[in-house]
Amino acid sequence: MADLAAAAGLTPEEAKEARRRAGRELNSLEWAILGVQWSEHCAYKHSKELLRSLPKEGASVMAGPGASAGVLDLGDGWACAAKIESHNHPSAVEPLQGAATGLGGIMRDVLAMGARPAAFLDSLRFGPLDDPRSAFLARGVVAGVGHYGNCVGVPTVGGDVYYHPSYQRNPLVNAMCVGFLRHEEMRSAAAAGEGNVFLLLGAATGRDGIGGAAFASVELQADASQDRPRVQVGDPFFGKLLIEATLEILRDLKVVAIQDLGAGGLAGASIEMCHQGGVGAEIELAQVPLRAQDLVPPEILLSESQERMLLCLRPEDVAPAQAVARRYGIEAAAIGRITAKPAMRFLFHGQCLSELDTAIYAEAPLRHLPEGMPVGHRALLTYDAPAARQDLLSLLGLPDLSDRSPIYSTYDQDVGLRTVVRPGLDAAVLRAALGAPGVAVTTDQNPRLCALSPELGAEHAVAEAARNVMARGAAPIGLTNCLNLPSPEHPEGAAALRAVVAGIGHAARELGVPVTGGNVSLYNEAEGVAIVPTPVIGMIGLLPDPEHAIGVGPAVPGLEVLLLGDFAPHLGGSVFAELKSLGQSEPAQPDYEGLRRMRAVLENDAAREAIALLHDVADGGLMTALAEIALYTGLGLDLALGQADALTLFGEASAQFVALSGDPGALMAAAERAGVNCRTLGRTTAGGLRIQSDLGVWEYGQEELQRAWRREA
């Protein structure tokens, strides 16, 4: 019997604990379910304790960690549901379907809160593009995001991408979904009411993706192609029908509880819904609509076939729900009923295969993280105008800074008519509906900083995400995080996990932004190479009037260019230091006080209205930020920078912005009141980018910048 437990991926201690709790030996079905439910992917057994330390409280939080997705109040009765999740290992094996089902899975989490999925963001990490395998994976993943998002009718409005050798064999695909709902439409996953019915809605169940959660909970093997059957297959057309049918059922009927079928399939969803509601269920597996008729009970329970939702309904609502499903041509089967006794009874053609307390499955024993430990040095150089001129062009052409439009122009960015500002600069802007409030959304993390210090890197990820939504004039009100890390069973991995959670917690507290949930992806290593700790932050910024967000109107020649914030750049962890092989030193801590003051400036209506465009100084420093403004607007900039050296031109700051303004007086007054330094750099023009400094004078034509940025050299 011990081998059944081991085959399910449980340690001898875990198997012993399971027997102790059950008071008996478990059968093969129970071991199989337990193997999935107690996997890292489902149970968060290495990270649960740590994650409790993150701040969860906030004035806007309507649902936080533990719910299918976080929900934030936007005002006027509107709310925003958002969550980010990883789909790394499947994407390493089958990039197109891996990425596609990553979008589908996170979309259904948002749907399960009662929200209409309104936008995706994709945060991607690949090895260097000159490696053919990395280029293949990058192409496949981008195609997969487009394949699913475009067809399902949810626009992809943002994201981020970095290239780093540690991702060569283990790419990262993190997908975020944002949805909108009215307050009264919010739903939970807590099943309730003895005699209520479990309705399985959506696609028929097949053999795909069996054991996917367990696959995500071990290191990738060199020949990962044999794991292909563990990758699920998405069908965005069916996903679209599922969205419409689900929202119609939620609107017209009294749905008691709802959850999507993700990791652990039907077993996972039913166990979690019952455990949240403190109830049990009796489920007849013969009632589950099958795509392959010869599926056996463990396969039916553990299949991760996509495009399925589990609903808990009152008996009288079952037939009306089935009528809606029929109209959309999708399955809706009553497969079980809720019992007061908190136990899961699984039946097959009336025969009871298993009865076990819900809590035994749902409460995995937690694992202790091994103790562990990390890095740095520095250099400097003399500098002149010709070098500065060339260095900017070189930076713009690096894969980490170059034009992202070849990626996002393959995504439908507009469907739904909610996209006020499309992807490109800082954060996209969405409205919840016609005339409703909206949000600015972004994902961020910088592998260079995280490689030097996972903790400071995590802090900077939060700071950068906050800056990006602030650049649209939005107030950061909540974040969702996806923690991509190597194996927690090694001391370094365990230390990195602790460090990124500490960093996010610290930054979130400093900025007053609650963490509304997210996802942990461990075991991101392949062939002996561990990824750089990659805590991706998805940030939601509130915009009461999204159609008047900063950057919606056109920028024109003749605007004043201003630099806001203390000019305190660092070369530690900068792209410039990498470009010039300077050696890396640990980055500085983000300037939280500077960010709080900048928030005060942006809370001033007159100051916000005075800003035509706002862009933060981040990767590549001030020069890159200025060039990006020229590239994004098509305008020229005529600038006098005064004292300049490599540090001031290319050092990276954490609380600094460049603003374009037609009414600089209002902005300067607000900045002064908030204690934010503000100085004029020059004006926008119809020409190119012209820099005057004590290094000398140099210029770029718009065409020249465009060519460098598009890597057309």
Added chain:
Amino acid sequence: MRADILVFPGSNCDVDTEIALREALPGWQVTRQWHDGADLSGSQFCVLPGGFAHGDYLRAGALAARSPAIEGVRALIARGGLVLGICNGFQVLVEAGILPGAFQANTVQHFICRDVALRVERAASPFLDAFAAGDVLTLPIAHQEGNYRLTEDEYRRLKDEGRIAFTYCGPHGETAGDYNPNGSYASVAGVLAEGGRVLGMMPHPERAAWPAIGRTDGLRILAAGLATAMQGGTL
């Protein structure tokens, strides 16, 4: 007056089109109708919206073109009503034989979503009444199979009959240069049926019907024809 939007399984621009039509046609009744059981008998204007009808798993638009709802569209055309097929809706009209030509995958072999410039051609149509030939509009495209194919003869005939509505172009209306986003024959972006009352176009006018953020060119397409249609009194 009533405008109806046909909704196929996999249509995903139907709600967007409804929002835009309400903006474009104040006072009109605007409804979305599920294709199966759709009744267009009280309609003056029918829009086939964008999306992926039936997943486009067969040829784009091929299954939707065989929906019973298409008979209602033909009847509406026969009584002089207006029909607009946008993107996937254009593909459906072509598959139904209501408009000429055929579609292939974009020459770049992937989906493209971005703003393009469109030149209004010399054509008589209620949809083009707000424009003069040579006007340049900005509308977004969002498609994978937008490479519109015509034979040389078909193209000449359409051209002679004034049935080319829009051509992809540069910022000043020029067609020489690299302004054809998908490889369409002669850069054709939209065509009319005989009589000018049926328009099929790949760009999305409903996505450029948002005055608050300065996107309005699509609004003029959705609204323009209708004033004329009402004056013309044929409906």
